[in-house]
Structure formats: C-alpha cells, structure tokens
Amino acid sequence: MSLVETAEQAKQDAAYKEALVEVLYQLADDDFIISYRGSEWLGLAPHIEEDVAFSSITQNTMGHAMLFYQLLEELGEGDADALAHERISNERRNGTYFEIKNGSGTYLEEPQYDWALAVVRNYLYEAFKKVKLEEALKSSYAPLRNTADKVLMEQPYHLGHWKTWITQLQDSSQEAKERIQSRLDEAWKQIGDAFELGPKADDILAKEILSSSETLKQRWLDSVKETLTYVPNGDLASELGNGRAKEHTDQLDQALATLSEVYNSDREAVW
Amino acid sequence: MYNYIEHGKGATAVSTHQEDPEKYAEFMERIEAGEKIEADDWMPDEYRQTLIKLISMHGISEIMGALPEKEWVPKAPSLKRKLGIMAKVQDEMGHGQLLLRVAEDLMAPYGKDREDIMQDLLRGDLKFHNVFHMATKSWADAGLIGWLVDGAAIITQTNMLDASYGPYQRALQRICAEEVFHAQHGEAIIMALAEGTEEQKAMLQDALNRWWPALLMFFGPPTAETTGSSKQEATIKYRIRKSTNEGLRQAYLDKYLPRIFSLGLTVPDETIHYDEEKKKWIYQQPDWNEFKQIISNNGPRSQARLRLRKIAHENSAWVREALATPVVTA
Numbered sequence A: 001m002s003l004v005e006t007a008e009q010a011k012q013d014a015a016y017k018e019a020l021v022e023v024l025y026q027l028a029d030d031d032f033i034i035s036y037r038g039s040e041w042l043g044l045a046p047h048i049e050e051d052v053a054f055s056s057i058t059q060n061t062m063g064h065a066m067l068f069y070q071l072l073e074e075l076g077e078g079d080a081d082a083l084a085h086e087r088i089s090n091e092r093r094n095g096t097y098f099e100i101k102n103g104s105g106t107y108l109e110e111p112q113y114d115w116a117l118a119v120v121r122n123y124l125y126e127a128f129k130k131v132k133l134e135e136a137l138k139s140s141y142a143p144l145r146n147t148a149d150k151v152l153m154e155q156p157y158h159l160g161h162w163k164t165w166i167t168q169l170q171d172s173s174q175e176a177k178e179r180i181q182s183r184l185d186e187a188w189k190q191i192g193d194a195f196e197l198g199p200k201a202d203d204i205l206a207k208e209i210l211s212s213s214e215t216l217k218q219r220w221l222d223s224v225k226e227t228l229t230y231v232p233n234g235d236l237a238s239e240l241g242n243g244r245a246k247e248h249t250d251q252l253d254q255a256l257a258t259l260s261e262v263y264n265s266d267r268e269a270v271w
Numbered sequence B: 001m002y003n004y005i006e007h008g009k010g011a012t013a014v015s016t017h018q019e020d021p022e023k024y025a026e027f028m029e030r031i032e033a034g035e036k037i038e039a040d041d042w043m044p045d046e047y048r049q050t051l052i053k054l055i056s057m058h059g060i061s062e063i064m065g066a067l068p069e070k071e072w073v074p075k076a077p078s079l080k081r082k083l084g085i086m087a088k089v090q091d092e093m094g095h096g097q098l099l100l101r102v103a104e105d106l107m108a109p110y111g112k113d114r115e116d117i118m119q120d121l122l123r124g125d126l127k128f129h130n131v132f133h134m135a136t137k138s139w140a141d142a143g144l145i146g147w148l149v150d151g152a153a154i155i156t157q158t159n160m161l162d163a164s165y166g167p168y169q170r171a172l173q174r175i176c177a178e179e180v181f182h183a184q185h186g187e188a189i190i191m192a193l194a195e196g197t198e199e200q201k202a203m204l205q206d207a208l209n210r211w212w213p214a215l216l217m218f219f220g221p222p223t224a225e226t227t228g229s230s231k232q233e234a235t236i237k238y239r240i241r242k243s244t245n246e247g248l249r250q251a252y253l254d255k256y257l258p259r260i261f262s263l264g265l266t267v268p269d270e271t272i273h274y275d276e277e278k279k280k281w282i283y284q285q286p287d288w289n290e291f292k293q294i295i296s297n298n299g300p301r302s303q304a305r306l307r308l309r310k311i312a313h314e315n316s317a318w319v320r321e322a323l324a325t326p327v328v329t330a
C-alpha cells in the first residue's frame, strides 16, 4: 500500500476511508473519555502536587482527542466539537474499561473515588496508547503518522507519571498492594476490547492503516509485565462489551449527558 | 489574591517589638528601605504570624477556588473551552501549591506543616475566600469567575507585588502573570455570551446579579468597625500591601464598571454612581453580617466544598500511608 498523503486522497477510496475513520474514532474517543474521567478527579487527588500533575495530563489528553477529532473533521465526518459532544453512546468506539466511573457518587456530590483504579487504569491506558501510537507511526495514512508523532512527544511524561505511581504502590503497604491487585484483576476482565480494531479490522490491516490486534496486545503485555510485579492469570476479557463495535455501559451515557450538558442546551449557539 | 480576613483563632502575639527592641528597629528599617525579608532572616513574631495567616489563607483559597470552577470543567461547551478551563483550574492548583510551600517554611519554627493547614481548613479554623463559598449555577458563572473574580484577584495581588517578604513577593510575580491569562480566558467566555443568543445574554446577566454582592465583599470590609475585626493595618504597617480594602474596591470599580456597562450589562444596585467631587464610586454596601457568616463556613456551598476536601482526604489516607512505607523491590 502506498502512502496516502491527504484527507482528499483518502476520501477517493471509500473502503479506505471507512476503515481509516474507525481507527481515528477509536483514538479520539479513548482520549476523550479518559480525559473526561480525569477531569472529574480535579481537586480530589491524594495531594496538591498530584492534582497539578494529573490535571496537566488530563488537559494534554483532551488536546490529543481534539487532534484526532480534527483528522475526522478533515475527512468529512463533521465538525470536531459536534463529534465530541453530539454522538450518543452507540456511536462511540472507546474501549469500555476507559468509560467506567471513578467510584461511587458523582464528581459533584459524594465522590467516593478510588485512587487505585485511577492509577491502574491510567497506567494501563498510557502503556496501551504508547503501543498503538507507535504502530500508527507506520500507518499508510500520513496525517495519522504525523499526529501520532506529535502526541508521542508528550506521552512519555504521562506514562512515566503513572508508572511511578504503580511502582510505588504495588509493593508498599499491604492495603495498597491488595487494592492495586484487585484493580488489576478487574482490568484484566474488562480491557480486552481495547485491543480490538472493530468491524473494519480486515481492511485496516489490508490497507496498512494500523497493525493487528494481536500485535497491539502482545506488545502491551510485554511492556506492562516489565513493570507490574503482579500480573493476573488468564486471558484478557471484555466483560463490559465491545466498545470498538459501539457496545457500551450506561456509565458512558451518564458521562456523555454531563460533558455535553451545556453544548446540548443550544447546539447552534456560539459558546 | 485574597486579602486578609481574620483568622478563627485570634492567637496573634502582642507587642512583639518588646521581644527584642533592637532587632525590631533594625527589621523595620530594612523593610522601610524596601529590602526583602527572607525565610531564614530574623522577623518579629507578629510579622511571621501575619504572613502565615495571609499566605495560608491565600494558598488554601486558590485550592478551594478550584472547586467552584471545577464544577464546570467537564461541562465546558466545546473542545476549546474544555482545554481553556482545564488549563486555568490547573494553574489555580499550582498557585495553591506554590503558596502553601511558602507558608510551610514560615510555619516550620512552630513545628507545623501542610497537614496542619489541611486540618485547620477541615476544622474551620482556616478561612477561605468568600467568593469560593458561592454556588455556580450556569456556564456563565464559570466565565464570570475568570473575568471578575480573577480580575479582583489581580487588583489585590498587584497591590502586594512589592511585599516585604521575599518568598511571597516572588510567588506573587509568577501568580500575577498567570492571572492575566485567567482574566482573558474569562473575558472570552463572557464576550461569547454577551454577543450570543437572548438566552445566553440572560444567563450572563443572571450570573452577574447573583455574584455582585460577593464581588464587592471580595475586598473585605472598609473599616475594622464594620465586622469588628480587620487586620489590614498590620499588613500595611509591615509593607506587605499598600492600599486599604476600600482603596482596592474603588480601583476595581474604576476598572470593571465601565466594561460591564459597555457590554450592555447592569449591576443590581440602582444607587451606584461615580461622585465627581469625591472622586469615588458611591455604591450600596453589601451585607457585612452575611459576609461574616459566609467566611465562617456558613455560605451557600461552604459545607459542600469542605465535604469534597474531606472525602478526598479520607479516601487517600491509604495512599499517604503507602507512600510513607518503603518500597520493597522484588
């Protein structure tokens, strides 16, 4: 497959474009929902320094989501803000593990959030994102390569941040160890769909837009096994559904209702 | 930002110049000559305590101040606005961090640290600024905070840019530079609403009506008599700030009322006008008893916001404990 340099060029091959947008939706929706869950944590992190660092990562991640939505906009999928705010949950492609809430309560009332979930999820996510973006550097779609390259410049800091947290917590107090391990067990049952490429997987591979699901999974496992001192037994599962095939939990609906509340109050208005 | 409000425990040391009259005279000479005092320098106890209260209140207000805006961070109505408000609130947490470090250094001789500040806050002994006790009801409130609350902060903070205490003065330099961006961020939101639909305009006017008394209160009572206590004298005597509460409020009205009116907005005070002879704004005083209630954590959202901090503190007890445990490497 030769390099596709521009959105215009991509649009001339309908099958290519359809496969390409699947990958872009996955990347955009993952960052968008992870950033949303991060923004709910604001002001509630274990200490002030962490609040500053975490919110910086959350903000960068929202910036990355915006870059991917802009790539979709160039391909004629619609305005980036509309893509971020208007689509309902069964139009979304994010991995289901990334959408589950931070704990009980809401960010406004009684947020009983679990830092072990934040650490495990963000660490696993950043490790996954690194692998996926590195594979995207080889993509046949040049604008995706360029964006992946740009995002990968900021991303080592994000991954490093969460890696430090998980390294510190996984072998410290007994309580911390247990909390981290049980969140890892949970993750193993829920993160499986993140590695899927969705309904257009065959074309994504044939047109060299991205590497295979197996490659993503294997590279990710290799990487997290270097850091984790406890790795759950068994295969990765997708107990919450397959987000890449637009299956989601009602926790995503709740998130979407919140994050688009003002936008939806008047979609035509300039905010 | 945030000027001085009387602390819950009124434990200020008295007549500290008597502890060492010579050193005290030397100290006063230094600050009157415009020299900066550093953390390890000799300073009268009254000065140290005034700074601790001022700076820990300022720092904790930055942190509590992140909460009302945070309510609108996930809801910001476009990707650009989401990024803008995230950056802004992150800055505020950063200001809190910077200031608490300055306060911690000053508290060290008393054997106190960050945990004491947090405990004081949760117990209600450490006040946070009146504006952050208020509810945010719409997206317009998020814009208004950036525009008019940060605008007020700029006025009080630039008034202390030459503060006699070096570490605070340097922190303020950095904070003020960022506050300017915050005010611009707020103004951009406000402009979009002011030029928007009828509903957006109404939302903006409603926000201003609700926030107006709190904005006037921001600068503190005009005189000590108003609320029975005001330590503005100590901060002026020690060259920490220059102007009085009322002086700052007048500067604020000078700067913002013309802008408010030019956007077609009104303030909920029919008597407000500029007195050419007295060269000052005549306005209806806010209810200073209510002010006292608000800063005593009896404001509309005081307890709810303290509750958030309390939950966060409790839920991360295991994290603090784990961090204090040495890592056992496999």
Ligand SMILES: [Fe+2]
Pocket: B062, B091, B092, B095, B175, B179
């Ligand atoms: Fe600030």
Ligand SMILES: [Fe+2]
Pocket: B092, B150, B153, B178, B179, B182
């Ligand atoms: Fe600010």
